[in-house]
Amino acid sequence: MEDEENIEGELLLVESQLHDIQGQIKTLLDRQEELYERQAQLKALLEASKLTRNTTINTSSVAPEDWSGSFPWDLEADDTRFNIFGISSYRSNQREIINAVMSGRDVLVIMAAGGGKSLCYQLPAVLRDGIALVVSPLLSLIQDQVMGLSALGIPAYMLTSTTNKEVEKFIYKTLDKGEGELKILYVTPEKISKSKRFMSKLEKCHHAGRLSLIAIDEAHCCSQWGHDFRPDYKNLGILKIQFPSVPMIALTATATSKVQMDLMEMLHIPRCIKFVSTVNRPNLFYKVSEKSPVGKVVIDEITKFISESYPNNESGIIYCFSRKECEQVAKELRERGISADYYHADMDIVNREKIHMRWSKGKSQVIVGTVAFGMGINKPDVRFVIHHSLSKSMETYYQESGRAGRDGLPSECILYYRPGDVPRQSSMVFYENCGLQNLYDIVRYCQSKRSCRHGAFFRHFGEVPQDCNGMCDNCASTIEQKDIDVTWGKCFLFHDILTVIFSTSCLDHTKIIVSLLHDMQLNDQRATLLQLVDKFKSKWKGLGSFNEAVDLRKEEVEQLIVNLILDNVLKEEFQHTAYSTNAYVTLGALWKPALQGNRVVKLEIAIASKDRDVRSKGAKRGRMSDLEAKLDELRRDLSSTGSDAIFPHAVLTAQQISLLSSQKPTTPAELEKVIGKVKTRKYGSKIIELMRSHDNSGSGRGKEAGDEHRAKKIKTKDEDVVCVESSEEE
Numbered sequence: 169m170e171d172e173e174n175i176e177g178e179l180l181l182v183e184s185q186l187h188d189i190q191g192q193i194k195t196l197l198d199r200q201e202e203l204y205e206r207q208a209q210l211k212a213l214l215e216a217s218k219l220t221r222n223t224t225i226n227t228s229s230v231a232p233e234d235w236s237g238s239f240p241w242d243l244e245a246d247d248t249r250f251n252i253f254g255i256s257s258y259r260s261n262q263r264e265i266i267n268a269v270m271s272g273r274d275v276l277v278i279m280a281a282g283g284g285k286s287l288c289y290q291l292p293a294v295l296r297d298g299i300a301l302v303v304s305p306l307l308s309l310i311q312d313q314v315m316g317l318s319a320l321g322i323p324a325y326m327l328t329s330t331t332n333k334e335v336e337k338f339i340y341k342t343l344d345k346g347e348g349e350l351k352i353l354y355v356t357p358e359k360i361s362k363s364k365r366f367m368s369k370l371e372k373c374h375h376a377g378r379l380s381l382i383a384i385d386e387a388h389c390c391s392q393w394g395h396d397f398r399p400d401y402k403n404l405g406i407l408k409i410q411f412p413s414v415p416m417i418a419l420t421a422t423a424t425s426k427v428q429m430d431l432m433e434m435l436h437i438p439r440c441i442k443f444v445s446t447v448n449r450p451n452l453f454y455k456v457s458e459k460s461p462v463g464k465v466v467i468d469e470i471t472k473f474i475s476e477s478y479p480n481n482e483s484g485i486i487y488c489f490s491r492k493e494c495e496q497v498a499k500e501l502r503e504r505g506i507s508a509d510y511y512h513a514d515m516d517i518v519n520r521e522k523i524h525m526r527w528s529k530g531k532s533q534v535i536v537g538t539v540a541f542g543m544g545i546n547k548p549d550v551r552f553v554i555h556h557s558l559s560k561s562m563e564t565y566y567q568e569s570g571r572a573g574r575d576g577l578p579s580e581c582i583l584y585y586r587p588g589d590v591p592r593q594s595s596m597v598f599y600e601n602c603g604l605q606n607l608y609d610i611v612r613y614c615q616s617k618r619s620c621r622h623g624a625f626f627r628h629f630g631e632v633p634q635d636c637n638g639m640c641d642n643c644a645s646t647i648e649q650k651d652i653d654v655t656w657g658k659c660f661l662f663h664d665i666l667t668v669i670f671s672t673s674c675l676d677h678t679k680i681i682v683s684l685l686h687d688m689q690l691n692d693q694r695a696t697l698l699q700l701v702d703k704f705k706s707k708w709k710g711l712g713s714f715n716e717a718v719d720l721r722k723e724e725v726e727q728l729i730v731n732l733i734l735d736n737v738l739k740e741e742f743q744h745t746a747y748s749t750n751a752y753v754t755l756g757a758l759w760k761p762a763l764q765g766n767r768v769v770k771l772e773i774a775i776a777s778k779d780r781d782v783r784s785k786g787a788k789r790g791r792m793s794d795l796e797a798k799l800d801e802l803r804r805d806l807s808s809t810g811s812d813a814i815f816p817h818a819v820l821t822a823q824q825i826s827l828l829s830s831q832k833p834t835t836p837a838e839l840e841k842v843i844g845k846v847k848t849r850k851y852g853s854k855i856i857e858l859m860r861s862h863d864n865s866g867s868g869r870g871k872e873a874g875d876e877h878r879a880k881k882i883k884t885k886d887e888d889v890v891c892v893e894s895s896e897e898e
């Protein structure tokens with residue numbers, strides 16, 4: 169009996185040890201798999217690096233980094249830029265990037281939205297022998313690019329799920345045998361990772377020395393630290409491994425240094441030349457508007473803004489949080505006389521395309537969209553981007569707002585913010601990688617009533633801040649702001665003019681909020697942001713004897729609670745239900761010091777919100793001059809049929825309109841000098857006819873109202889206004 173017990177005891181021990189060992193084996197096998205994967209990656213990386221080093225690069229005539237020097241292709245490049253792309257001069261970094269690509273180097277380009285990234289790979293694609301492969305994430309983006317290039321007479325095609333059989337056959341034959349005329353081929357990343365047929369044809373094309381370059385557009389999608397990670401982008405590293413001698417150019421508008429490192433590793437371009445342009449968009453006026461909790465009030469304000477500031481149907485975008493909200497906002501704007509359409513992912517592709525086209529051609533003024541109205545919106549003359557709700561990160565906001573003013577003319581970006589919108593977003597993003605951290609960054613941006621908005625972008629993207637010259641509400645605002653130290657109950661006026669210290673008997677708001685939550689937690693209760701505000705207000709009221717001056721409005725209490733979340737005094741917690749995810753506010757890591765009064769929590773409050781109705785005067789001056797408006801009308805006329813109707817901006821670019829209106833050519837020779845070869849004689853004579861009639865009308869050579877916007881900086885009586893010439897960045 170005793171023996172049996174001993175045996176059973178030992179058996180248990182052995183079984184438990186076996187169980188342990190199995191666990192260890194599993195851990196070791198997992199680790200082994202990880203190491204194998206890493207080993208393969210490192211080998212590929214090493215090989216790619218060696219091959220890149222051995223590639224014959226003809227840079228002997230210049231120092232390796234002197235990409236602005238002279239190169240054998242200079243003349244041809246200038247001719248192509250001017251006569252094919254209709255671009256009179258390069259913008260910052262474009263020439264250098266083109267030279268690096270033409271020299272056969274791998275290149276990473278970080279350039280602000282609208283900075284002119286496309287030219288950096290399209291021009292070398294035209295100049296180099298063979299076919300350039302462009303990987304781009306979105307069908308709509310690809311369609312726009314292909315149509316734009318075709319309108320310029322460049323043989324560009326796309327190979328996607330929408331490509332018809334005949335075109336597909338043509339493309340495959342051209343890749344295979346080099347027979348057809350094809351310079352730029354656009355594909356989605358799925359084509360690379362999923363189509364063996366395509367990859368084998370590409371292989372053949374490369375083998376025959378006909379693959380001229382590889383461009384990866386929106387390259388931030390490679391990195392899971394970026395704001396738009398696409399799993400299929402992860403597989404693009406294969407391109408450098410299979411075609412190591414073909415120059416690769418990766419382009420994006422936004423990439424923090426972490427994202428840059430990540431995507432260089434993923435694409436296997438460790439020795440690439442990096443061109444990082446400033447994120448600065450000096451022509452954009454940034455503003456955060458206090459958002460009323462009453463939906464109709466917000467719509468009234470937006471309607472007033474659009475109809476007063478942009479009465480001539482100037483284009484704009486309004487971003488909303490949800491599909492339902494999009495439809496509602498568009499409907500209410502239409503009821504108030506604004507021509508607005510909605511756009512979201514729930515609509516079928518044909519409908520979406522129709523709406524996009526209507527707006528692109530200026531037939532509707534506003535698109536009310538969700539994030540689905542995203543990459544690939546390259547209308548240059550968007551004059552305003554309004555965020556009806558908070559974005560989910562600084563990167564997303566920078567990208568979305570950056571769709572304004574891509575033509576370089578003054579434009580406005582307004583974000584309607586109320587702290588009550590934070591839980592709506594946080595309950596959506598909390599499960600994403602760094603989702604909450606990213607959201608809290610944009611919330612900090614919104615809560616600030618003092619810091620320069622442009623400065624926030626500079627800091628976020630690791631750039632040294634520059635003065636925004638009054639191009640944001642906080643820098644343009646001249647109002648005084650009071651500072652309430654809600655921990656200590658002090659109040660003083662900003663700008664060091666006057667400091668008022670309130671009665672120290674005044675209880676501090678932070679302590680009340682923290683102790684309320686502490687009590688609730690002890691009783692196993694929870695509160696949402698709005699419930700906590702109500703509890704605070706009733707507690708405050710119950711205490712009775714407070715100084716009126718530090719009594720906070722409901723919105724200010726919300727703002728304070730959000731500040732406490734940002735400061736880790738409180739935190740958000742999430743709970744899933746069958747239908748939604750609820751966000752609750754609970755005690756954060758630093759609640760104790762806050763309760764003991766050892767943490768100063770500041771709240772920024774504007775004295776009078778109506779005084780904060782600062783506007784960008786630059787944006788108003790950015791409207792078109794008389795002549796520009798006529799040329800724009802002509803653009804619409806010229807592009808009213810055929811393929812030009814689909815891509816009207818290729819017919820007469822904003823840049824060309826700007827050049828025409830400043831240089832006013834009146835003969836065919838003058839015209840060609842200013843904007844290069846025009847598409848057909850019919851186009852040329854129409855433009856000349858218009859220029860002559862404008863000239864004769866007397867308004868031609870004189871000073872136009874719109875000439876004002878060409879002044880780089882105009883000092884007015886009350887404020888500095890920066891007005892950017894459309895060719896400013898050239």
Ligand SMILES: Nc1ncnc2c1ncn2[C@@H]1O[C@H](COP(=O)(O)OP(=O)(O)OP(=O)(O)O)[C@@H](O)[C@H]1O
Pocket residue numbers: 255256257258259262279280281282283284285286287420421544546548574575821823898
């Ligand atoms: N050197 C230049 N001079 C004048 N206009 C230019 C120049 N380069 C590009 N553009 C114009 O600027 C506009 C924006 O260019 P592009 O579409 O390449 O921007 P992008 O950097 O790709 O922006 P996004 O990141 O928003 O897609 C286009 O209308 C383009 O024709």
